[in-house]
Amino acid sequence: MLEVVRGCLTSNELASTAEFFSFGTNDLTQAVFSFSREDVEGKFLPEYIEKEVLERNPFQTVDVNGVGSLVKIAIANGKAVKPNIEIGVCGEHGGDPNSVKFFHNIGVSYVSASPHRIPIAIVAAAQAEILDKNTPKPSKKKPLNKKKSLKKRSHK
Amino acid sequence: MKMVYFFDEGDGKNKKLLGGKGAGLAEMTRLKLPVPPGFTITTDVCKLYYQNNKTLPKSLWPEVKKNITRLEKKTGKKWNSSDNPLLVSVRSGAALSMPGMMDTILNLGLNDAAVEALAKKTNSPRFALDSYRRFIQLFGKVVFCVNDKKFDEILEEAKKKQGVHLDSDLNEQSLRGIVSQYKEICQKQTGRPFPTNADEQLELSVKAVFNSWTGERALVYREKNHITKDIADGTAVNIVTMVFGNMGNDSATGVVFTRNPGDGTNKIFGDYLVNAQGEDVVAGVRTPKPVDEMKTELPKSYKLLADTCKKLEKHYKEPQDIEFTVEQGKFYLLQTRSAKMNAASMIKTSVDMIKEKLITKDRALLRLQPDQLEQLLHKTINYEKAKEFQKIVRGIAASPGAASGIAVFDVKHAVAMGENGAKVILVREETKPEDVPAFFASVGILTSRGGKTSHAAVVARGMGKPCIVGCSDLKINPETKQASVGNVTIHDGDAITIDGSIGDVYLGEVPTIEPQITDDFRTILEWAQKTKKIGIRANADTPEGAQLARKYGAQGIGLCRTERMFNAADRLELFVKLIMAKSLDERKEHLLKLQELQKSDFIQILKTMEGYKVTIRLLDPPLHEFLPNPEELINRIHKLEKLGNSQGLEDARIILARAKELAEINPMMGHRGVRVGITYPEIYEMQIRAVFEAAAELAKQKVNAYPQIMIPQVGSIAELNYIKKIYDKVKSESESKYGIKL
Numbered sequence: 036m037l038e039v040v041r042g043c044l045t046s047n048e049l050a051s052t053a054e055f056f057s058f059g060t061n062d063l064t065q066a067v068f069s070f071s072r073e074d075v076e077g078k079f080l081p082e083y084i085e086k087e088v089l090e091r092n093p094f095q096t097v098d099v100n101g102v103g104s105l106v107k108i109a110i111a112n113g114k115a116v117k118p119n120i121e122i123g124v125c126g127e128h129g130g131d132p133n134s135v136k137f138f139h140n141i142g143v144s145y146v147s148a149s150p151h152r153i154p155i156a157i158v159a160a161a162q163a164e165i166l167d168k169n170t171p172k173p174s175k176k177k178p179l180n181k182k183k184s185l186k187k188r189s190h191k
Numbered sequence: 192m193k194m195v196y197f198f199d200e201g202d203g204k205n206k207k208l209l210g211g212k213g214a215g216l217a218e219m220t221r222l223k224l225p226v227p228p229g230f231t232i233t234t235d236v237c238k239l240y241y242q243n244n245k246t247l248p249k250s251l252w253p254e255v256k257k258n259i260t261r262l263e264k265k266t267g268k269k270w271n272s273s274d275n276p277l278l279v280s281v282r283s284g285a286a287l288s289m290p291g292m293m294d295t296i297l298n299l300g301l302n303d304a305a306v307e308a309l310a311k312k313t314n315s316p317r318f319a320l321d322s323y324r325r326f327i328q329l330f331g332k333v334v335f336c337v338n339d340k341k342f343d344e345i346l347e348e349a350k351k352k353q354g355v356h357l358d359s360d361l362n363e364q365s366l367r368g369i370v371s372q373y374k375e376i377c378q379k380q381t382g383r384p385f386p387t388n389a390d391e392q393l394e395l396s397v398k399a400v401f402n403s404w405t406g407e408r409a410l411v412y413r414e415k416n417h418i419t420k421d422i423a424d425g426t427a428v429n430i431v432t433m434v435f436g437n438m439g440n441d442s443a444t445g446v447v448f449t450r451n452p453g454d455g456t457n458k459i460f461g462d463y464l465v466n467a468q469g470e471d472v473v474a475g476v477r478t479p480k481p482v483d484e485m486k487t488e489l490p491k492s493y494k495l496l497a498d499t500c501k502k503l504e505k506h507y508k509e510p511q512d513i514e515f516t517v518e519q520g521k522f523y524l525l526q527t528r529s530a531k532m533n534a535a536s537m538i539k540t541s542v543d544m545i546k547e548k549l550i551t552k553d554r555a556l557l558r559l560q561p562d563q564l565e566q567l568l569h570k571t572i573n574y575e576k577a578k579e580f581q582k583i584v585r586g587i588a589a590s591p592g593a594a595s596g597i598a599v600f601d602v603k604h605a606v607a608m609g610e611n612g613a614k615v616i617l618v619r620e621e622t623k624p625e626d627v628p629a630f631f632a633s634v635g636i637l638t639s640r641g642g643k644t645s646h647a648a649v650v651a652r653g654m655g656k657p658c659i660v661g662c663s664d665l666k667i668n669p670e671t672k673q674a675s676v677g678n679v680t681i682h683d684g685d686a687i688t689i690d691g692s693i694g695d696v697y698l699g700e701v702p703t704i705e706p707q708i709t710d711d712f713r714t715i716l717e718w719a720q721k722t723k724k725i726g727i728r729a730n731a732d733t734p735e736g737a738q739l740a741r742k743y744g745a746q747g748i749g750l751c752r753t754e755r756m757f758n759a760a761d762r763l764e765l766f767v768k769l770i771m772a773k774s775l776d777e778r779k780e781h782l783l784k785l786q787e788l789q790k791s792d793f794i795q796i797l798k799t800m801e802g803y804k805v806t807i808r809l810l811d812p813p814l815h816e817f818l819p820n821p822e823e824l825i826n827r828i829h830k831l832e833k834l835g836n837s838q839g840l841e842d843a844r845i846i847l848a849r850a851k852e853l854a855e856i857n858p859m860m861g862h863r864g865v866r867v868g869i870t871y872p873e874i875y876e877m878q879i880r881a882v883f884e885a886a887a888e889l890a891k892q893k894v895n896a897y898p899q900i901m902i903p904q905v906g907s908i909a910e911l912n913y914i915k916k917i918y919d920k921v922k923s924e925s926e927s928k929y930g931i932k933l
Contacts, residue, residue: 036808036901036902036903036904036905037905038903038904039904039905039906040906041906041907042905042906042907045906045907045908048907048908049905049908049911051908052908052911052912052915053911054899055806055899057749057750057806057901059903062859062904065859071857071859073641073642073645076642076643077642077661085414090419091417123726123728123749123806124749125730125749125750125806125808129727129728129730129749132560132561132562135725138725139723139724139725143725144725144726145725145726145727145728145746145747145749146725146726146727146728146749147727147728147729147730147748147749147750147806148727148728148729148730148745149652149653149655149729149730149731150655150729150730150731150736150739150740150743150745151565151568151569151591151652151655151739151743152565153727153729153740153743153744153745154564154567154568154712154716154743154744155561155562155564155565156561156727157716157719157720157723157727157743157744158556158559158561158564158715158716158719159561160719160723160724160725160727161556161718161719161720161722161723162556162557162559162561163723163724163725164722164723164724164725165553165556165557165722166557167724169553
């Protein structure tokens, strides 16, 4: 499970032993923001949103620029070692439509949501795919970066 | 910069520039729908107005006048004329519709002279004066901020004096009196005579519309609905030639939806009024008639309405919410916008419109708002019936759905009552893991403390039970088993209802509506399932949760929290014993029992999710979370001291000592997850063994089980490899025990 920042940053090392990654985005959001959820949500977070210091509650919709970047880094480094490693997300974000769309776009294999949010996640995932397929894509140059040096660190 | 667009010049897609209403009017004009001629002042002008310290740009007025000239040509009427006056309505319109926020001014251009001309032209002084008094009232309210009540009082007084009940029965003389009194009110408010020049009237109105963009209600609405500047920045102003629905019994006005917004049925739905102006329908001054009656009353117009509805849907590919007016038999469309509908109607119309070949499957899925679907998955309050019940307090809506039952303040009592089949609402100041058995026994949970992620909220959501937390106005006294707010007191055993979707608590048993997974909803989910690429798994810790998730379409479990299993009544006690154990041997003895329990849990969950992966997370929270909190223990000790119960006292003291020992300053970053797994390896070993043995037993039963083991809080490869060693050892031991490869 990747919910500790150091774990995310050393995902290339973890990938040598781990068979799959699952991002615990609740704890990861707390760690990345240095927010203790219980303490911030009831107190200053509403004022932050009101004063436009924060656009939205990062515990409801994943923070793309911060937490999202870290997740992307962790995925890239992990896949460099184990290209087919399964990537999941098991925070509450799995039931949030906007977050589901983000995770779809960065190549996560699955998201996990509470039972009552499953139909919501399914519809959001379908929407993500429809939007994705209708967006013209720039030609991909990914293979260049993908299989780079990190593989050597594999412990196996 | 072009500041004004005549309806036939505007780009019907550019809502940002023309506002939703203006873009709609432009689009309708382009489609050759019967829209009265008019023009739109753009949202850019609104932005300039604010940049220039609330003054209109100088070049605006010449452009406006040019467009007025075009209107004069189209209508054959004259602006600012006391002979054949051109009258207009002024309507606001931002990129997004913001209901009830900014008002409309009707009949602008009227004054004492013009009203006489209108009377002569229409041969109806009554109609002309009625239009005039409406104009003054709307203008006074919107531009001069006169309290609407003052106008209403005069109107009521006049009706009384004349001895009539309906506005439409007021005679010419009464209306003249009303007009002059209305003008006096406005003069009193502003200190100058009511403006008679049409240019001045228009300029003041445009400014008023712009000002309303930053009115308090508008600001609050935008904030609540997350309408940021990139979605809607400023409002446009639409100036539209007046058409009159109050020009006799061959005139009418109405508001309809092209489909029923309550259930999605493909049938025009809405109301109309004969001989009335637009706001009479909305304001409820007169009781409007269902649009069906129009078929017989105004058959020609009804046909035009029905045709227009079809045309609009074909063009916009979305059910519409429209305003129309019939002026002496001539049909006019005044507004169209996408209809706001509930989740059930959205689903039904999505499926229907595909059948009608109006939209594609992709569009049918894209138009849904996923969040809205939650409405369909929970029991909801019957809000119609709820009006008869007393709503006593509101807390934080933590887990959606509605539940009625009897209030129970004590955890053990709740378990007992629940097991006896009573519908229990657990009412606590806050909850702890040891209260979880009571969650299973309750239909809903209400707490006075904590937020959306408090223990009560998280556990209730996981179980799908309605829950309200942080209901701080409710003073809960667990000692006296009472809760009170204001002068209302809830006693143990009183019937209450909680609405976990909103956070309201009601006295009594409010009727609820069962969730409905309709065939249409199932169809939509099947399409979505086939379309999507990313996998959807569930967070589920119990076989019931897994079953529900599977029913809703989950393909596996992405998070099965093993600690939840320790919270059931029979396990918590064992787990506490484990924590309290003085030696490794003693711990192992308790672990063996727990292992068997966990194994049977895993077997059930894996069976339910046969064919799909199940990610089992090993123990994550710190151990002290399973012990009662020290405060509570101290209270218990005080009580036991009074009772002189020496054995109980001794036990409680030992637990208190251990709880203090384990207490942490910052548990979130403390001794939890893999850190517990490394310092108490026997705990993780037990859990891993339970998984392997469950898998082995299922393999023998030919059940396709795919467990995955997840280690929480890993920060380094060394931590992971430490657990991996245990994993490898347990794996080979299990394989040789069962004689199979795992």
